[in-house]
Amino acid sequence: MKPFEKPIYVTRPLLADLSEVNAAIQEIWESQWLTNGGAKHQLLEEELKKTLKVPGLSLFNNGTIALVVAIQSMRLSGEVITTPFTFPATTHVLPWNNITPVFCDVDEDTLTLDPKKMESLMTAKTTGILGVHVYGMPCDVFSIQEIADRYGLRVIYDAAHAFGTEIDGRGIGTFGDVSMFSFHSTKLFHTLEGGALTFNDPHLKPRIDLLKNFGIKNEEEVVMPGINGKLNEVQAAIGLINLRYLDEERRKRQLIVETYRQNLAGIEGIKVIEIPENVRNSYQYFMIRVTEEFGVNRDYIHTELKKYNVITRKYFYPLCSDYSCYKQLPSADPANLPVAHKIVKQVLCLPLYGNLKLDEVEIICSLIKNLKK
Numbered sequence: 001m002k003p004f005e006k007p008i009y010v011t012r013p014l015l016a017d018l019s020e021v022n023a024a025i026q027e028i029w030e031s032q033w034l035t036n037g038g039a040k041h042q043l044l045e046e047e048l049k050k051t052l053k054v055p056g057l058s059l060f061n062n063g064t065i066a067l068v069v070a071i072q073s074m075r076l077s078g079e080v081i082t083t084p085f086t087f088p089a090t091t092h093v094l095p096w097n098n099i100t101p102v103f104c105d106v107d108e109d110t111l112t113l114d115p116k117k118m119e120s121l122m123t124a125k126t127t128g129i130l131g132v133h134v135y136g137m138p139c140d141v142f143s144i145q146e147i148a149d150r151y152g153l154r155v156i157y158d159a160a161h162a163f164g165t166e167i168d169g170r171g172i173g174t175f176g177d178v179s180m181f182s183f184h185s186t187k188l189f190h191t192l193e194g195g196a197l198t199f200n201d202p203h204l205k206p207r208i209d210l211l212k213n214f215g216i217k218n219e220e221e222v223v224m225p226g227i228n229g230k231l232n233e234v235q236a237a238i239g240l241i242n243l244r245y246l247d248e249e250r251r252k253r254q255l256i257v258e259t260y261r262q263n264l265a266g267i268e269g270i271k272v273i274e275i276p277e278n279v280r281n282s283y284q285y286f287m288i289r290v291t292e293e294f295g296v297n298r299d300y301i302h303t304e305l306k307k308y309n310v311i312t313r314k315y316f317y318p319l320c321s322d323y324s325c326y327k328q329l330p331s332a333d334p335a336n337l338p339v340a341h342k343i344v345k346q347v348l349c350l351p352l353y354g355n356l357k358l359d360e361v362e363i364i365c366s367l368i369k370n371l372k373k
């Protein structure tokens with residue numbers, strides 16, 4: 001088989017028709033209102049509340065700053081229990097808030113926080129749980145809430161991958177105290193860079209909005225040490241346009257995922273991510289696990305596919321607990337994280353984006369099958 005002429009990346013951003021973008025920018029220019037909670041910002045907040053089925057939402061300039069603010073909004077301190085199997089941003093927001101991350105192992109099937117392993121990690125300093133709906137797969141939100149209630153802890157979810165994920169029709173952003181969504185260009189729904197916090201408690205909105213705007217209450221009062229987390233009007237406009245393309249993008253991705261599943265079914269040593277029946281998929285990533293039975297390992301597949309111009313990604317290798325800045329923490333000891341250490345060597349995200357052609361998906365699957373020993 002010949003390599004693809006152009007690289008096939010793990011993802012490509014949804015690009016709206018440029019004429020729509022130009023028209024929106026013209027409107028913004030005419031209004032002379034470019035940022036600081038303008039009309040498009042307000043409209044996008046309202047639209048996203050409906051799309052995500054959440055009662056409260058605040059937009060941000062990126063998901064990471066949103067998560068920093070989520071922790072501030074909950075007044076967390078001391079130690080927070082979190083997963084090592086995630087993008088660096090999830091862990092990093094804790095030391096940015098003077099909090100020590102306490103790594104908890106993940107569940108072998110969902111690859112999210114394992115509630116059964118949480119209680120042994122609690123200390124008098126524990127104030128919260130920070131879970132990640134990795135690849136849009138929901139954490140065990142019910143068990144986590146039960147534990148949090150018993151110990152009086154706050155629950156924050158990193159839902160960066162979970163735009164549109166629902167459990168039994170309930171928006172994923174309604175679980176826990178606060179959830180963060182990322183609207184980075186690599187996400188199914190994006191605003192170039194951007195993000196949001198969602199919450200059920202209506203009293204949180206003023207505090208979160210103050211925290212993202214320097215704590216400025218009015219011209220003469222600054223009431224808390226806030227940061228600049230604001231999304232500008234051009235980004236909000238891109239978001240409003242991209243919302244029009246959302247259903248189409250989801251449908252295209254669904255077909256691609258089905259094609260992968262059909263073509264990879266029954267291959268010994270390739271496990272495809274299984275989203276439970278009562279869960280609506282976010283179609284953010286298509287992850288496979290390469291196990292021993294395949295005969296060659298994940299890294300081999302990753303390298304070989306590159307030779308054919310297929311650029312897969314080992315999201316999320318290495319574990320955050322193995323970064324030089326965290327590996328000295330007691331909870332980062334591999335003995336505490338056996339499942340995470342096992343699965344992190346197996347995971348591989350294959351290309352998934354609306355414009356990926358189904359015959360390209362079939363070729364990628366054939367290339368993988370040909371590598372089996």
Ligand code: T4K
Pocket residue numbers: 009010011012013062063064065086087089090132158160161182183184185186194195311315
């Ligand atoms: N929590 C979790 C669980 C996350 O996954 C993330 C971000 C965050 C928190 C933080 O949210 P933000 O602060 O970012 O809103 C990318 C994204 O930059 C990052 O947002 C995302 N997760 C992560 C999973 O993926 P990289 O380092 O893999 O990006 P990069 O530049 O290698 O891009 C991946 C591929 O996407 C490229 O090979 C090609 C394609 N691409 C990328 C960009 C930026 C394009 O085609 N066009 C583009 O403009 O992190």
